[in-house]
Amino acid sequence: MAEEETELSEEQKKEIAKWFLLNAPAGEIQYVAKDLKSVLNDDDVYNEAASEAFPFYNKSHMICLELPGRFGDVLITSYGELQDNEYLDPKTAQVAIVDHVKQVCTEVRPATDEELPSAYIEEYRCALEAEMLKYVGEAYPKGFCSVYCINGKDVEGPGSDFEFVVVISAARLSPQNFCNGSWRSIWNIEFKDDIQILELKGKLQVGAHYFEEGNVQLDAKHECRDSTMFQSPDDSAIAIASVIRHHETEYLASLEASYLNLPDTTFKDLRRKLPVTRTLFPWHNTSQFSLTREISKELGIGK
Structure with a gap:
């Protein structure tokens, strides 16, 4: 005798709804929310899930x-x-x-x-922000950045440590063309006055979603560290921006290189060595095929 289906509780429905909202790709949470509201057909459960999920999603993205x-x-x-x-x-x-x-x-x-930070801290923060705005304007067509003081914002002069965080957020949203993407980077900079060193820790995250006749997602993360000399506000800002530019450019280049190798590595490992059709896949020239129709035609799938 088949087991009877049990009705989910409101708490379970809320948690499931939150999971879908929090895992929505960049720029797509409103589409997910609209569908969830229709599926749940319960405004109270939806509103509670949305009120908890949206703030976390907005901050994390x-x-x-x-x-x-x-x-x-x-x-x-x-x-x-x-x-x-x-x-x-x-x-x-x-x-x-x-x-x-x-x-x-x-x-x-x-x-x-x-x-707001003290005048001394604000001098360093403004100098760094000016350099970062210049860099982001050159590197990210639709990018934004902010520089926050997260430790020591009340320091009035030399002799004390403080810490900044630089956040860069860029998104390219094109749902009409079935693709969305985002770049997020967070750089913690510790100003160590006693040893006159700036220590940088970076966390980079790239997301992409392509959903024309399929569902392909990328979620890549990278962490790095570096250091430079503690100097005047303007010189420190230039040095920090240079370090950030170097690491982000290097990471982007590594991503591009990995994409070029996908046909010979990741994609190839996903398939049988010899398909059921007994026809080998032409890995040497994968760029000629679309994701569905052309591959189906070439391999005789669906005949």
């Missing part, structure tokens, strides 16, 4: 939102989070009040003195 009143843009990150829905934009010294589920800024207010 470091989405960029336009400030009302044409003040500019703000990155939604845990480093700029002041309260649940308030995020500091260091460039403009403004605080954005955010509606996470709608992914919009509803209000903006000036940051208080307590929420």
